[in-house]
Amino acid sequence: MDFNVINEYIPLYKNALLLTLKIGWQGILVSLFIGLIGSAILYFRIKILKTFIGIYIEIFRNTPLLVQLFFIYFALPKIGIVLSAEVCGTLGLGLLGGAYMIETIRSGLESIPVIQRESAASLGLNEMQSLWHVILPQAISVSVPGLLANVIFLLKETSVFSTISLMDLMFTAKDLIGMYAKTIEALFLLVVFYLIMLLPISILGTILERRMRYGQFGD
Template sequence: MIEFLTVYAENWASWWPQIRAAIWVTLGLTGFAYVLAMVVGMLIALGRMSRSALLRGLCKGYVEFMRGVPTLVILFLIYFGLPSFGIVFDAFWAGVIGLGLSMGGYIAEVFRSGLQAIHYGQREAALAVGMTPVQAFRYVTLPLAFRIILPPMLNMLILLLKDSSLAALITAPELMLTAKDLASSTFLPMHLYLLVGVLYLALTLPMSFVARHIEARMRLGAAR
C-alpha cells in the first residue's frame, strides 16, 4: 500500500501539469457541450409542442435518434465521418458538438415534461392580462417550469461530465486521454486510471450531493 502511494509522490511533479491542463479541457468540453445541449434541447422541446405536425415529427425523430444511438457513434460520425463531406472540426469541438447534440435529445425531454407540467391556465391568464405570447413564456411558464426542470438538469450535467471521457476516443486531450498517454509512457496504468477515477469522483460527487439536496428541497416545496 505504502509502495503504491510513493509512486504518486515520486511522479506527482511530472504528472500534475499535464493532468491539470486535462482537467480544464474536460471542464471546457462539459461546459460548452452543456450550453449547446440546452439550446438544442429548448429548440427541440418547443418544436415538439409546435402546431406544425411536420415540425413535431422531425423533433420527435431527433429525440428518438439520439436516444437510440450511442454517443460514441455520434462522436465518430462528426470527427471521422464529416471530413468526407469537407467539414472538419478539431477533436475538442467535435467532442463539444457530438456531446451537445446527443445530450440535447435528452434535455429536450426534460424541458418538454417540465413545460407541459404547467397548467395551460397559467399561460391563458398571462395572455388575458395583456402579455404577448413571448412574455407569457418568459415571465410565467418558464419560471414555473424551472423548478421541475432543475433537478434533472443537474443530473444531466453529471452525466455529461462523465460522458466527456468518451471524447478521449476521438483524441480530445481531456482527462481520460491524458491518463492513457501517461499510462503508456510510464507503464503505470493502475496508478493513472485510479487517479483519474478519483478526480472524476471529486468532480461528480459534490454535484450529485447538490442535486440531491435541491431535489429534496423542491419536493418539500411541492408538498406544502
C-alpha cells in the same frame, strides 16, 4: 502505490480536467440551447418541426456518443466539413445532450397546469410571452433535478473524447499507462479527478431537490 508518481502525474491530470470541463460546459451550453428551442417547438406543437425534433431525439438518444463523434470527426471531412477535435467534442456532446435536455424541459413544461397558461392569456400575454415569463420559469425549477442529472451524465460521457484524440482525463490516463505502465496510479487519479469534477454537482443536485420537495412554490 507510488506517491512520487502520483505527484508527478497530478499537473497532467489538472490540465486534462480543465480541458474536459471546458469542452464539457461548452457542450452543455449547446445542449441547453437545443433543449430550450426543441422543447418550445414540442410545447407549441409546431407542425413539421415537431416531427423533426422527434426524429432527432430518437436518433441521438439511441446511438452511442462514440458513434456520433466518429461520424462528426471522421465522416464529415469526407464531404468537406473539417472541424477541430474541440469543436467536434462540443458539437457531439451538445447534440447528444440536446436530445435529453428537450425531453427534460418538455416534461417540466407539461407539468405546469394549463390554467396558468390561460391565466397569462387572459391578461393579454401572447403565447411566446406566456411561455417566457410564466410557464418556463416554473418549468425549469421543476426540471432542475433532471437537468442536473443530464449535466452529470454528459460530463461523464466526455470520457469518449479520447477517441478523437482530445487530451481529456481518459486520454491522459490511457496515455500514461501506455507509456509508463503505472496502471494503478493512473487509474486512481482518473477516479479521483472524475469525482472532483462531478461530486459537487451531484451534491448541489441533492440539496436543490430537497429544497424543491419542501416546495418553495407550494400554492
